Amino acid sequence: MNFTQRLSRYLVGIFIGVLMAFFLFGQRNCTGWMPENRVKVLILENPLFENERVQCLMECNSISSKMLRDIMREAEVDFAASSPRESPKKYTLVETAIDPLKVYVEMADSSSTIVNLERPGLNQCDC
16 A cells, blocks of 8 residues: 555545544534633623613614624623732623723622723713
8 A cells, every 4th residue: 555545545544533523513613612602601691680780882872682692692802901810700791892881790609790881982872
């Protein structure tokens, strides 16, 4: 058996293995254990509250609680601006958009509180 036959059989085996892995694991999200996803799961699965200022900003800018949860689900956690070792833990979630909404969350043991919202051009009203 010469080198080209070995190489072709090796490549056929790799191709079959990749196809099997794709069909067996193709629909799975394998990033659920990453720190960003773990933080978002902890925030969204625990009871989520808004303080009075955030409620005022949400009413003033026509942002519903469901819309805010959807934004948080798709947002990225900015660990540089977060303080996960403080008590309560403080996280900053940044929406990935042209004018990103920043959501500041304080997370206690059994609940999370949204303490501030920031966006360029966000109407501050009298909050």
